[in-house]
Amino acid sequence: MTQTGTIHGVGLGPGDPDLMSVRAHRLLSGAKHVAFFRKAGRKGQARQIVEGLLPEGVIEFPMEYPVTTEIPLSDPRYNEILSQFYEDVTQHLIRLAQAGDDVVVLCEGDPFFYGSFMHIYERVRKVVPVNVVPAITGMSGAWTATGAPITWGDDVLTVLTGTLPQDTLTDYISRTDSLVVMKIGTNFEKVIAALKSADRYEDAWIVQYATMPKQTVTKLSEMTDDVTPYFSIIVVHGQGRRP
Structure with missing residues (x-):
């Protein structure tokens, strides 16, 4: 057999x-x-x-x-x-x-x-x-590319998908310490609106093609590209307890 x-x-x-x-x-x-x-x-x-x-x-x-x-x-x-x-x-x-x-x-x-x-x-x-x-994970590669820790001390990390409704995104973003948003693509403008509503837009970074030859790391507020590639992740770093 x-x-x-x-x-x-x-x-x-x-x-x-x-x-x-x-x-x-x-x-x-x-x-x-x-x-x-x-x-x-x-x-x-x-x-x-x-x-x-x-x-x-x-x-x-x-x-x-x-x-x-x-x-x-x-x-x-x-x-x-x-x-x-x-x-x-x-x-x-x-x-x-x-x-x-x-x-x-x-x-x-x-x-x-x-x-x-x-x-x-x-x-x-x-x-x-x-x-x-x-x-x-891709998100680990993304936050490492920013050159800063994603969580400190007791920070709570939340991982969201851009496919969620805007109100849901805003609610989670406003309540977390550090943040990763995946599956951005065509949801880009919705994610931007949610970050702004939660007052986290200025803290956000976008990493495209993390760890790959085409990698870019940009403050989200300074991004000028019209198209967001599939391999894009938004990161907001925590600022929690430190010794």
Whole structure:
């Protein structure tokens, strides 16, 4: 009887390959199958991170999102389309594992932190063996890039997504000590408005492409770009108790 393979959700860290864990590198070096998410027509950020690190002859399985920003999150079709997409790609991965092959699924940042791999994990964990390799998060790379600690003493850190309603964003921002806002993109103006309403706008920094070659670190109030890249994170540092 063929031994079932394992699906490995491998965190690659914030973007710089040098920040990848030894365990992640070891799995990549011996991979037979590598799967990764990407937008149609793009190479995929996770795939770019491991460029030159995969063994010769590796079988790649690009998982192309059928929808990203074309349909609003509030549209019922959004979840329906993505749910079917995750089901389809998961079944392919399960078939590979049941045939006895291990599969490495590339994950930007940490697999269990706002990552698409979570949707695969929930569908495979009771069917075939699954292993998750944690990693440095994108937000850790972002606040490190600012050159200042994100939390001091008893500071409370809040992590928000820009997809939340503006009133909700404002409420959380006004009550926290330090802050990270992710998933900015098309929500940029809404996030700006919430920061201003909470009187934290002047304290905010925006980091684009943290730890990557195109990294930029800018005081949010001094930003002049019209377009906010997908890989952008807003940071507000805590100012808590210090010895």
